[in-house]
Amino acid sequence: AQSVAQPEDQVNVAEGNPLTVKCTYSVSGNPYLFWYVQYPNRGLQFLLKYITGDNLVKGSYGFEAEFNKSQTSFHLKKPSALVSDSALYFCAVREPAGNMLTFGGGTRLMVKP
């Protein structure tokens, strides 16, 4: 069975500093990995995904994520955080042949001025 772990319930960072939101996964075979962001009282918005190819994936709003197969990780990063990045972030995984997307529990990112 596939699973996703986001070990931090909340990440606090000062505006302008780099941020990392951690994600590890477990899946049979090669994974499809996704990051979504959720603002208060809204649906999930797609940020980026890894399917194959370059391990460093660039996405929306200046975010990027690095796929590390040996560590089964897909950490979300941004070089310089903005207050407007404060939101709930979800990592998700799917097997290529599978129908089900499995989500992590979410990490709340708080960026302080």
Added chain:
Amino acid sequence: NAGVTQTPKFQVLKTGQSMTLQCAQDMNHEYMSWYRQDPGMGLRLIHYSVGAGITDQGEVPNGYNVSRSTTEDFPLRLLSAAPSQTSVYFCASRKKSGSGNTIYFGEGSWLTVV
């Protein structure tokens, strides 16, 4: 392009009542699914459909029914609401063909069962 549309946005039910959450997408996506979101648990899949006339259970299907009579619509029915079904519900869709297709989510339906 409206994307994925869910109604109602907010609903309060009494225990034992029934209701239907509506979901429609205008992107001609084959795959549609329903998730519930609870604090600290991420999103959990309730039911999903890979095309009209085909549905299957997800991780937490008990207490919910679905049907898929058309490609566009995928309603979620609560037959006899329970307080444990208080949650935020999200409908989602994606195309079947192509690898790693992105899932698109509706804006959510906040349900409270008292």
